[in-house]
Amino acid sequence: MEMMRKERIDRGIKVRTEGIYAISAMKEILYLLGPRLLLIVGVLLLPFFLELAPYWKRVINIMFVYSLLALAFDFLANYVGLVCLGGAFFVGVGGYLSAIFNSYFHIPIYISIPLATILGAIFCTLTILPCLPLRGVYFAIVTLMYPLLATRVIEALNILGGTNGITGIASFPHEYVEQYAVIFVMLICLFGMRRFVNEDIGLVIRGVKDNDQAVRASGISITYMKTLAVFIASLMCCFGGAYIAHLYMWAGLSLFALDFSIIPIASVVIGGGGTLVGAVIGSFILVPLSEFLRFFGTFRIVIYCALLTTFIILKSEGIMVYLQRKYHQFERWVKV
Amino acid sequence: MGKGMKDNVIISVKGISKTFGGLKALIDVSFDVHEGEIYGIIGPNGSGKTTLINCITGFIKPNAGQVFFQGRDITGLAPHKIAHIGIARTFQIMRPYYTLPAFKNLIIPLWSPRARKIGGWRGGGKHGDRDTVAVDILEEIGFERDSRVPYKLASTLPTGYQKRLELARCIALRPQIIFCDEVFSGLSMSEIASMLPLIEKLKMDGITLIMVEHRLRELFRVADRVMALNFGEKIAEGDYTEVIEDKRVKEAYLGSEEV
């Protein structure tokens, strides 16, 4: 009997080596930049296509927010080693802060969002700080408590509008501003983060995940590095929260909804952990899908779970890892 | 070791004890190391060598005793603070940053506040980028610059190179002292011999080395003075010939293995 085996061969282009580029021909430049351009141009043109389907505009805006959250989760989980289930907490803090600035203090939207992003991230980082020595599942569970706790506090003390939330928040001046604001931030974060994790400081942060003892033995405080990482991740999430508050012109308890913690994780699983782009692609698939399934009413969750499970069984590595492999390698069957 | 050296004690360990549950891993261990010397610590498996390094470098808090570095009490400081003042260490269980290429492993110590403050490497690379400095250090420690070895993933390196990488990570920190936890064990005699010039070079640079090894012969002609541990207790100290002739040292290794 003849046995067959799948053989994988790298494409004969030298630029593949991570970090070291030696570009010589137009073809190679295209090979490298092609996928990136496709993503950027596609995303930038999206608002025009949406003119044909106005109902989806809001879904797509939320989708970009989710891709930011997924990006933050992927960064923390796969580059720093912190599995943070507190995404909803970051979103809520960002959203409520922007609401307070805009509705109570009448700070205009183009200042309230950046201010809420930065101050929110500082606040989130400070509150997460005591949990940083925790590892693995313990850190995950404790961070999961944060959004629940925040909801209860607001409910019990009846502050910040209590269960009614804060209303009267300014909306975006124009639909295109609304759409492109989140698109630009998403693109900047995506490419910025990809750059960051390969910078020297990014390598140090990755070292914390790989081998934290050796990082400490190198005279670097791992608490400091983790704090920095949480700050960066919460910047992205707090922006998302502030954006949503202005999008809905309302900040309520649903900003702390667990969806904001869980869907990004599913997106990272689907898209492929540790690739950053995968997180974004994953939410591009999951969020519209989940909206589409609304059509099925409560049955939606069943279909959603069935699809997710099937996907994880069939392509457990994630879409991006799979695509990158296909893109960079030939495959052929050879005799053993 | 001349008598004059006695004054410049760089590290002084006084009465360190450590127990794990009921197990006495270290019992009242004291020793002094002089600046610029190579000090060997030997002992059978489980005699407390690694625990001693962990206590000195802050990874474990001792139950009793103190550690002085240049006269300053550093007992119980956090590991990164101890590294920051110039005390580097290798790990017996090598764990390079597996997902990074070998030379990128050095970026992490080179990025540390200490290395950034001191800067440069052998006069060059003062403002140069860390990648170049990293490859320079690897070359010095025996990675062939023009081969592909420095650029290989750390997880794919053979043991000999991983041990060198472990040491390179310490050197990149520009320390005053390096604690080496069994960098020679698992290497063949010829591999050890090829690393000796490197050790000599570090000594010439004025770095104090504390070399922990399983067996004494691995420290032959390397260590200026040697201390022997057994069941957490210091049983002998002196130069190579004194320790190898010591009755208690012979007993400690008796039956199980040669010194």
Ligand SMILES: Nc1ncnc2c1ncn2[C@@H]1O[C@H](COP(=O)(O)OP(=O)(O)O)[C@@H](O)[C@H]1O
């Ligand atoms: N973290 C720990 N918890 C419990 N026991 C330990 C721990 N570390 C070391 N020991 C015990 O302390 C003793 C000394 O270990 P170690 O310092 O690793 O010895 P050596 O490095 O000389 O082989 C051993 O009996 C070991 O089992």
Ligand SMILES: [Mg+2]
């Ligand atoms: Mg040991």
